[in-house]
Amino acid sequence: MNNLDFLIPQSLREVWDLYKRFPGVRFIAGGTDMMVKIKNSEEKPTALISLRSIPGLSGIEIGEQTRIGAMTTIGDLINHPQLGDMFPVLIQAVKRLGGPQIRNVATIGGNLCNCSPCADTALPLLVLEARAVLKRSEGSREVPLDEFFLGPGESCLLPGEMLTDIILNKPAPGVRATFKKKGRVRMDLSIVSTAVLLEMEGSTRKCKKARIAAGSVAPTPLRLKKVEELFENAEISEKTLIEAQKLAESSVSPITDIRSTAEYRRRIVGVYVKRAIQELLDF
Numbered sequence: 001m002n003n004l005d006f007l008i009p010q011s012l013r014e015v016w017d018l019y020k021r022f023p024g025v026r027f028i029a030g031g032t033d034m035m036v037k038i039k040n041s042e043e044k045p046t047a048l049i050s051l052r053s054i055p056g057l058s059g060i061e062i063g064e065q066t067r068i069g070a071m072t073t074i075g076d077l078i079n080h081p082q083l084g085d086m087f088p089v090l091i092q093a094v095k096r097l098g099g100p101q102i103r104n105v106a107t108i109g110g111n112l113c114n115c116s117p118c119a120d121t122a123l124p125l126l127v128l129e130a131r132a133v134l135k136r137s138e139g140s141r142e143v144p145l146d147e148f149f150l151g152p153g154e155s156c157l158l159p160g161e162m163l164t165d166i167i168l169n170k171p172a173p174g175v176r177a178t179f180k181k182k183g184r185v186r187m188d189l190s191i192v193s194t195a196v197l198l199e200m201e202g203s204t205r206k207c208k209k210a211r212i213a214a215g216s217v218a219p220t221p222l223r224l225k226k227v228e229e230l231f232e233n234a235e236i237s238e239k240t241l242i243e244a245q246k247l248a249e250s251s252v253s254p255i256t257d258i259r260s261t262a263e264y265r266r267r268i269v270g271v272y273v274k275r276a277i278q279e280l281l282d283f
Contacts (some may be wrong), residue, residue: 005022006047006050007190009049009053011052015162016252019160024045027048027051027114028049028110029110032106033111048145054071057109060077062133063170064170065169066087066167066169067166069164070164072107072108072109073103073107074102074106076153078094081252087171089124089128092124092179096120096181097121108166109163113163114148115149116220120190120215123179123194123213128168130168132167134163136158149222150220174210175198176280177198178280180194182268182283191259191268194276195214196212196273197209205233205236207234207236208232212224212227214248224252226249227251241274241278242274254266
């Protein structure tokens with residue numbers, strides 16, 4: 001690994017100044033992904049700007065709208081006294097991210113900005129319809145998370161722009177959600193992962209809203225919108241579950257790599273979508 005400058009600004013204004021002074025600089029959060037990429041020569045920044053000491057970029061504020069700072073560690077998400085009660089699917093997912101050492105360093109913003117198709121934080125946030133707050137020296141904007149990912153390692157971030165916050169609306173009463181992940185071993189990257197959220201009409205099996213996302217089966221974490229449309233304002237039955245399984249398989253574009261074959265990934269995503277809904281509705 002080559003020597004490079006490691007810069008620790010104390011304010012966002014200082015961040016923008018450093019960004020202009022060091023062409024080729026990269027922002028760094030926990031560093032658990034970036035440092036591996038640098039070591040493997042996948043990234044060759046001229047300098048790193050650590051966001052660790054910037055006030056206001058970490059922390060969790062619970063309310064009708066919940067704010068999660070991008071520099072909040074995965075461990076802090078898990079240990080927050082209220083977050084798991086309001087968004088259990090998020091905590092279910094992040095508990096599968098690495099081991100305790102990684103979770104105490106890795107941040108939610110870093111995991112998202114790495115833009116990996118298998119990002120563990122992405123799927124629960126997609127079904128929760130999270131929004132990303134993006135800031136640069138000229139101002140800020142807010143984008144739905146399903147518009148944030150453009151490809152492997154590629155986001156909608158503009159030059160000099162950073163992710164500062166994740167915004168979540170309070171779930172409707174009776175919303176149910178779950179996360180599933182298939183890996184080769186307990187702490188491995190996912191072969192396939194899914195998140196499913198259902199808003200049902202009372203105690204019936206009529207679905208008012210469905211949000212379904214899958215990871216490691218396309219160039220980005222993605223919503224399975226055709227499967228969502230199948231369930232919305234419809235009775236969920238064994239027949240629709242079989243149809244949903246087939247539709248999920250046809251909605252993804254997996255690859256074959258060292259972890260799995262494309263055929264296996266396609267099969268598992270359908271099985272996981274069907275199984276998640278069965279578990280949520282006690283089929």
